[in-house]
Amino acid sequence: MSLIEIRDMYKIYNPGENEVRAIDGVNLTIEHGEFVAIIGQSGSGKSTLLNMLGGLDKPTSGTVIIDGVDITKEKDLSELRSAKVGFIFQLHNLIPNLNALDNVEIPLIGTGMKEKEMKQRAKYLLEAVGLGDRMKQKPNKLSGGQRQRIAIARALVKKPKILILDDSTSAVDTATDAKIRKAFREEIPNTTKLIIAQRISSVKD
Numbered sequence: 001m002s003l004i005e006i007r008d009m010y011k012i013y014n015p016g017e018n019e020v021r022a023i024d025g026v027n028l029t030i031e032h033g034e035f036v037a038i039i040g041q042s043g044s045g046k047s048t049l050l051n052m053l054g055g056l057d058k059p060t061s062g063t064v065i066i067d068g069v070d071i072t073k074e075k076d077l078s079e080l081r082s083a084k085v086g087f088i089f090q091l092h093n094l095i096p097n098l099n100a101l102d103n104v105e106i107p108l109i110g111t112g113m114k115e116k117e118m119k120q121r122a123k124y125l126l127e128a129v130g131l132g133d134r135m136k137q138k139p140n141k142l143s144g145g146q147r148q149r150i151a152i153a154r155a156l157v158k159k160p161k162i163l164i165l166d167d168s169t170s171a172v173d174t175a176t177d178a179k180i181r182k183a184f185r186e187e188i189p190n191t192t193k194l195i196i197a198q199r200i201s202s203v204k205d
């Protein structure tokens with residue numbers, strides 16, 4: 001069984017006169033452990049597709065099967081979001097009044113892990129993305145690229161089954177990009193990765 005199967009997906013915003021056909025009949029199958037890149041210009045429907053995969057929005061028609069479950073029919077997607085899919089959004093949704101370390105720790109809360117272990121794990125991942133010296137800073141004191149890296153560390157902290165990156169490395173320099181790729185290889189070698197970008201250079205690996 002494939003990990004992800006999208007069948008005949010349509011997403012039409014504002015049906016009627018001003019409708020936007022953001023997704024127009026997409027079929028896509030992704031196997032366990034695959035690394036898939038989707039490239040397209042701004043407004044081509046990339047974020048819409050990923051939001052549907054993550055259960056953040058429902059398609060107008062079609063099905064999305066993840067790990068054997070049709071998520072378009074599920075009412076409660078909290079398990080999918082918390083256990084299976086690590087999301088890194090274009091806008092990284094960090095919590096402004098928490099420092100970098102606490103932001104990365106959030107997904108571990110409620111897992112039964114001890115506070116000390118959670119801190120260690122979060123610290124380790126911040127170091128992996130090159131932010132070891134910025135752990136106590138709040139997001140608004142950091143650059144866009146640094147905030148993206150916090151979001152990346154946060155998405156890796158629970159070793160998700162699926163990692164979705166929406167234009168996530170667009171604002172980081174080449175050296176940092178290499179660090180992040182290394183973290184992906186070492187931390188989550190078996191995770192299925194879906195990355196979307198505007199430029200082919202972002203996905204050249």
Ligand code: ADP
Nearest residue numbers: 013014020022041042043044045046047048049
């Ligand atoms: P991309 O991520 O490739 O830049 P999006 O998926 O964000 O593209 O958007 C695809 C199209 O759908 C665009 O034309 C955009 O304006 C439109 N769109 C996205 N979200 C909404 C929304 N919530 N309501 C109406 N139109 C939307």
Ligand code: MG
Nearest residue numbers: 046047090166
């Ligand atoms: Mg987008």
